[in-house]
Amino acid sequence: MTQPAVRPWSAPTVAPPTPRAGSRAEDAISIDIRHLSAWYGKKQALDDISLGIFERQVTAIIGPSGCGKTTLIRCLNRMHEVAPQARVEGEVEFEGRDIYDPSVDPTALRRAVGMVFQRPNPFPTMSIFDNVVSGVRLVGGTRRGSLQEIAERSLRRAALWDEVKDSLKRSAIGLSGGQQQRLCIARALAVEPRVLLMDEPCSALDPIATLRIEELIRSLQEEITIVIVTHNMQQAARVSDRTAFMLAGEERIGRLIEVGPTSLIFTNPQDHRTEDYITGRFG
Amino acid sequence: MYEIALRRRVVDHLMVALCGLAAAIGVGVLGVLLIHVVVNGVSALTPALITSLPTPLGVEGGGIAHAIIGSAIIVGIACVVGIPLGVGAGVYLAEYAGPRAGALVRFTADVMTGVPSIVVGIFGFALIVTRTGAFSALAGSFSLAVIAIPIVARTTEEVFHLVPLELREASLALGIRRWRTISSVVLPTASAGVITGAMLALARMAGETAPLIFTTLGNNFWNVDPTRPTAAMTLTIFQYAIWPYAYLQRQAWAASLLLLLVILVLNVAVRLTYRSYRGS
């Protein structure tokens, strides 16, 4: 575009990440989405999405509600197919394999590609400790001592350890919303996934809890690839290295409009629809 | 990375199969039972069976006409008395009951639905048979009605709650009295559900045996006088099943087939229409 878009908001309260030009050829792609389309029964939800998720970077997916962001990330760990009559076409390559290849067991995939949901969903019948190690226990063969270590490490990474270290046996329900969400993050991290998918993780939380989770994401991005869906553009700007903008047309089929380094997307979007969304003309 | 441990996969598939087996057992039992009733009963289910009376014991032949008419009388009286009372109680619960009175009646009705039917039979015996000095169809009908009233009351209440408040408001706004609103506006709207509940109660009453054992006692002869002991389909099946006469056992199967047909048709028809009523 000839003129840079006007920055529509005041400076973010959290300093933006030091720019890492994600489009350098040396950066590895963790998940390569190629011509992905998805359906719920007869209703198409996504059309021909092609997108590269870079390793150890935070990729944000933004767009108005109903544009298919959630469907997209649910396709990345094959949670989409849990819905009745769900169907997918295209390829999603992760660590050298198409995850939709029949030889891939989705259960195994989900251990490597973890997920945190919009509303915290700790297991109410388990204690905090049991919640955190619930994924680890699935595989078995881990001794008690190492479970303790794993729990502590995950809770530290989720910035929750100090708050719960004395009450690990208490029920998870007693925690506040923000703490519960960090517990779910700890739980997801405990199984050492390579990628963490986050579906609007802060939308049910108050601003302070949101801030803590954003700090958490920034501390995690050195070690793990993160894909975050958010309807909050400022959050995307604060937290991500790359941003993808999606839109659903009249037929409510989600399409990828534009993707690029976050700083570029928000200052100089190439597509006018992106610009319209970012400047708040709709959405 | 692409596969999970064999043990986990095996356990998963095994347990899924076992659950499928459990469901198959549930479905299969009904199927097997139906097949047996049909196979054993169909040959004896002749017009003669339905129209004749029992022969002297040991003599082949005869029929269950007395039981058919007896059941019709007993269940009929129970319906005529019990269903309107049940609907009335349901109307009370839905439209008039205060929170405490309503809770009491609801709780009692729920508890009553869990009372074993033989206990209800004892109740009928103790209340009516001992006081009138005679076993009778009326006592049996009383016991059946006691079983049916709480059931009909609860289903009626549920259905009345489904009728939108706006309908009552519109009717009242037009100056129609409260009682007329209930009887001429709400009740017809809820009629499908009320009829459903009534028919389910009817099917239930038609299949009960224990309440009739000490109230109508049964009868091997034709009797249409409700103040005297009367035969019933279920009682007859019970009797014939345990007597050592093959021809009577065959008649028991045939009677079972007949009774089962009526009850299943009622249940299936009612549940199917109730589903569409609920869904709409």
Next chain:
Amino acid sequence: MDAYLRLYRNFIFGLFTFRIARVSFERDDDNTVRAQQGTAIRLVNPIDTRLTAARGARATGPLARALAPAVGLQDALFHGAASVMGLLIVVLAALLVATMLERGIDAFSAFGPTFVVTSTWNPVVGEFGVLPAIYGTIVSSMLSLVIAVPVGIGAAIFIVELVPRWVAEPVSFIIEMLAAIPSVIIGLWGLYVVVPIVRQIEAFVGPRLSFIPLFTGPAYGIGLLAASLVLAIMVLPILTAVTRDVLRAVPSSQREGMLALGATRWETITRVVLPFGRQGIAGAIILALGRALGETLAVSMVIGNQFKISGSLFAPATTLSSLIATQFREADNPLYVSALIAAGFVLFCTTIVVNVIARLLVWRLSRVPGGRS
């Protein structure tokens, strides 16, 4: 807000014929309901040929006032009649308890608490103690649960978790139909189909496992084992139906949380879904127990009706309900009758307690365990 309703209803007996031509109304700012101009309700009653019509009527005051205690004699009578019918239920229940106590009191006063712990049933001498019946009731009910619970919960899991709706609905429907079958027909089937099979099983297992006292005795066929099987069939539908509802109430976010950690279906079910619903499932089991305790006909046809406690599952026995049902014709003196009614009272109390406990557990279904969600 506008609601157009067109209803045409004919009462079965033709008592009332009415047509609501078109009803539309609005709510005012002060929450009164106002019927619009041009609206008419015509109530035409063939017996009472007056026409009740209203145009643009206005109900004064909010609905609460409209539903206030009845205005006028007609309303009062109707209200009164409905109340009587509602309270009739409570009256009947109280009467039931009272009559049973009245008639059973003779036996209770003659024998006292020994009634439930003695094992004599001697009408001649006039000694009655129902312990064997209690034993039979408890053993047959418990054993029926042992058989029915895995099958019922397995079937419920199958219906809710493992198959699409179009398979689940018919399966669920068919299992519920089992509950509609009269107990006497299940008893007939039990007597002529299940008992011979049980006899074969007993003949096979008995000699081989005779060192276990549970499996001793002649292979009659009828007895505790057959009764338990028949009871299991009868409680299966309620167990499956309630468990199905409990499992359906588990939020899908819980399942997804576990699946996203890399769990198989079965792991998700056992580690998340079943624990979440454990109160409701316990309630379902206890409801089934209540049903099993009170079951009379089918049990009395296959249990053998022997007034004896024997340690073996193969042995004939009796339950409280079948005792009452089969002995009743024989009861020729007031004490005998009273003893039977007393037995009925014991049964009544037990089932009431069991059912109340079950409902308390199942009522908690609507509340999320732990509170905050």
